[in-house]
């Protein structure tokens with residue numbers, strides 16, 4: 001009888017422990033287009049009715065979990081940018097629901113995995129700092145298109161070909177756009193020799209480059225100094241030289257190199273060395289390749305970007321297709337003006353014009369500001385279906401001419417008054433571009449003396465670059481009206 005009781009109690013204990021023992025490492029595999037499998041790990045420690053540990057999202061970023069409460073054998077939590085996880089204990093597996101937003105959910109089964117699998121690869125020492133010679137490219141800010149803002153992970157070979165065709169047929173190429181850039185989500189696997197192989201959405205990268213080149217355009221690609229990209233695809237970690245050679249062999253003309261999971265293997269103090277490694281590899285590849293650094297402005301990249309061979313560097317986190325995001329990024333760039341020059345540019349992120357989240361007035365402000373900032377002009381919309389208004393903004397040659405001015409100066413804000421901001425960009429011909437921006441929700445009258453525009457007296461000529469009209473310069477100063485969230489963009493001689 002006693003013996004039976006002991007067995008029963010032990011059995012119950014074991015049962016209750018087994019009922020919800022989340023402790024350990026669990027792996028989910030998430031299939032993606034192009035035959036790619038992304039892996040996320042839950043490294044968990046159960047302490048009574050709470051969980052601690054971390055989630056290693058897409059093998060690329062460690063995000064900590066602290067005191068997540070367990071209820072009815074379930075744990076629910078958010079760890080990053082709004083992604084929500086629900087884990088249900090089911091014996092030898094966890095049933096996982098991932099919610100990306102209200103509409104997008106994904107189900108997966110987590111199975112136990114060795115803890116070592118969740119760890120980043122061994123650290124490969126980086127070279128000592130040295131100056132990479134300038135590659136002579138991007139003497140004016142690069143212009144083109146990038147897939148990310150509109151297509152995200154939905155890009156494929158056909159979309160890139162279509163973008164190239166549309167760039168020519170729409171007149172964008174004639175207005176100066178040249179680079180057709182694939183962002184993340186083209187990567188597949190590595191072959192037995194370690195060569196990067198695109199996923200099945202990109203059957204023949206060389207043929208794609210030939211197609212783009214045949215239209216007089218150039219092709220760009222994307223990778224990371226880390227083992228994984230921000231989307232969880234393969235990065236160039238440990239394969240930098242090899243990847244640079246592969247890109248050159250395919251005919252790639254531009255690389256966006258995105259820090260992402262490099263933070264798992266290198267301390268922030270090694271940002272510069274990490275970027276230098278690929279800068280050297282690109283120059284050894286034997287092909288001129290524009291080098292675009294993407295690390296969101298960490299470590300004051302503008303101070304060392306040129307030394308690693310960079311032609312442009314992101315200065316901020318990701319832009320979103322709304323007024324708040326665009327204005328917060330764009331109007332905060334003046335402090336970096338001194339770092340822009342022919343061959344290397346501050347990059348406040350790609351354009352959102354035509355993606356639908358702002359009004360035409362706001363998109364004209366976005367374009368005017370980016371051109372005054374001498375920013376790279378990477379259209380981020382679907383070039384196959386642009387409204388005439390979107391096309392007119394993107395191809396306003398008088399505005400593009402400010403961006404592409406060979407003096408290569410970036411505008412600075414010289415005056416802020418009652419919701420209006422005056423930004424001035426010096427031009428090669430001795431003239432200036434002046435933007436009067438209205439950041440308020442109501443139309444504003446703009447009345448400024450010429451001195452307030454930074455001029456010594458009455459100018460010879462004033463041209464409005466959105467109405468394409470020459471204005472009669474008044475003796476004392478300038479007066480006009482600026483719509484809410486709008487801009488008056490002037491070229492002054």
Ligand code: GLA
Nearest residue numbers: 148183184230231258294318
């Ligand atoms: C980061 C970059 C974006 C884009 C994505 C792709 O968020 O900042 O511009 O390249 O990665 O995953």
